[in-house]
Amino acid sequence: MRFNKQKRHRKTVRFFSVCFGFRQPFKVLCDGTFVHHLLHNDLTPADNALSNCLSASVKLFTTSCVLAELKKLGASQSASFQAARKLTIARCDHEKRVTADACIAEVIGEHNSEHFFVATQDADLRKKLQKVPNVPLIFGLRNALFLETPSKFQREFVKSSEEKRLHMTENEYKALEKRTTSISANADTEDSSDKEGLGCHSPGLLPHNTRNYSGKERDIKDRVRFKRKKAKGPNPLSVKKKKNHENPNLASRKEVKGDDGNAQSKRKRKRSSRGKRHAETDGV
Incomplete structure (x- = not known):
């Protein structure tokens, strides 16, 4: 069972690495619910637990809005607040503090340019982020951590983007059309010049390399010549008579x-x- 889970996690990590360019060390954005789950189930240190889940090195992040929300909860979440303060603070640019889920959704945005893994126990937030193409999600269940498989929306997005790469864009099609028309125009001008003779040259003048040679000689020189190997005599040492x-x-x-x-x-x-x-x- 554990082997199947690790195999599924490696497959999911490979999907996001190949399709969206995720690289090690992976950046994991944690909210307050996930930090509380790690402390409650003794999954410490947190970086080791997450690195075992992803089979790679990780860096843990949180936001100032998450810290503010944990601080408001008081003494019941004081341990989670102290643990979250040790994580790296991701920039959220909120002058007024907002809820943790809204802050994380805004940091991720529509493209997840920072390539964050989002670790949360909030089911509503996970459903919302499943509609973003390149956001892998992590959640905890008792004393184990799980990496969600790519959603249907994420798989369809990858499939459609691959199909778009196979076809030309409008700009590429226009550039190709211009190139073909220019090549055909040049070919027509060359054909017309061949029919007239030498084109801009006068009929009395010949090119320098064909002035003193007849057509046969030119044809012979233009041909590719291969040197034939002549039959050589036997090796004189091998023919020498034997001494008595x-x-x-x-x-x-x-x-x-x-x-x-x-x-x-x-x-x-x-x-x-x-x-x-x-x-x-x-x-x-």
């Missing part, structure tokens, strides 16, 4: 052809030192 790596042991041997014509390997004879010693002893 001979075995160093076999390379040391020399090939010798025998009588039968077959190749024979010539081996060197190793002479031992024993033979020399025997020859020396025999000579002695």
Whole structure:
């Protein structure tokens, strides 16, 4: 249940943010009834309770007429008066004090230029403000705060404004009509000049860029030329023949052809030192 309420509140906040440009921190205009409800149900501090309701940071406001009304009520509303005095005072420009609901309705006006959220327990005031397109309303029920969904009037206002954006206004239509007529007039003058020849130029004179060229050459030069890629030869490194790596042991041997014509390997004879010693002893 709590998750559904938060989801509904986020959807409503997104509606007013996208359609009417509400931005954080949201400004909440409170009257005396709402301040009394917060104190009576221990919903303090008030800024934390409202920020949890809107899932965003808030700034709380009230008017001097609301403070004057709470002060007139005497000791029964002294705590509400002291709490309301801590809020930021919104400018109402009333020389003579008026009732709180009339003051808030006048501060909001027809367009709510200050982008206020209105927090009140007055049902009549909420019904009155539902007819203003961009006024989100907050009220309390026991120990919970609720953000009212957009009214039918507010939804229809947004839908009609979107349809108006899709169509051109009278000024835009007139500007477009003038532009089309001027373009068509220029096109007619160009066609007439083409039929006459070169227009203001004399027939004996030709433009500088076409004076020394024939029609064929001009056509050829005007065409877009693409460079064709020529076929290139193979990579010489990839065509290079492989080297025969001979075995160093076999390379040391020399090939010798025998009588039968077959190749024979010539081996060197190793002479031992024993033979020399025997020859020396025999000579002695």
